[in-house]
Amino acid sequence: MRNNQQSRNVVLTGFMGSGKSTVGVILAGKLVKEFVDTDTIIEQMYGAIPEIFKSEGEDAFRRYEREVSEQLALKENLVIATGGKLLLDQTNAELLGSSGRIFCLSAPVDQIIERILKDGLSERPLLDSEDFEEQLKEIYYQRAASYASFEQVDTAGRAPSEIASEIRDLLLPENK
Ligand code: S3P
Secondary structure (H helix, E strand, O other): OHHHHHOOEEEEEEOOOOOHHHHHHHHHHHHOOEEEEHHHHHHHHHOOHHHHHHHOOHHHHHHHHHHHHHHHHOOOOEEEEOOOOHHHOHHHHHHHHHHEEEEEEEOOHHHHHHHHHHHOOOOOHHHOOOOHHHHHHHHHHHHHHHHOOOEEEEOOOOOHHHHHHHHHHHOOHHHO
16 A cells, blocks of 8 residues: 555646746655656657647647546656646546646746746747737636645745655655
């Protein structure tokens, strides 16, 4: 039973720029699990995300996210960073939630804007707009209630390693 618990996946959700991949890599090191990123898997299978959005449309991208969720739900011992909207689909959330524990990284909208500007916008087709900030805020507030339904980890003003340590501690048997 204990081994079984230990091999369960850890799944990270949260808005674009909330730090899922950065925190996920560090967390995987701490937990001795393999790190995977759903956007990277889709890119390996189907090509660059902006290109998928442009040539096949967002619906095709969301179908690829479902396919990846089905595949990853069958695996264990992973830390999975998910694309920002993947777990807002109920079926995907059920699939990945059945394979492990889900944490949502949260940050105030101003910090999200700052981080995304630092990362660069080019990989995020949903924010490809004349008024990037307005577009981002609209999506952020549209999704806020959905993200709030997951177990929250506050990232505001905190270093990725500190956030990863908090998640590791939340996973300790006494904190379950
Ligand atoms: C999206 C987030 C992106 C990527 C795609 C769509 C979203 O992932 O999956 O551009 O709808 O929130 P990140 O959250 O890793 O940026």
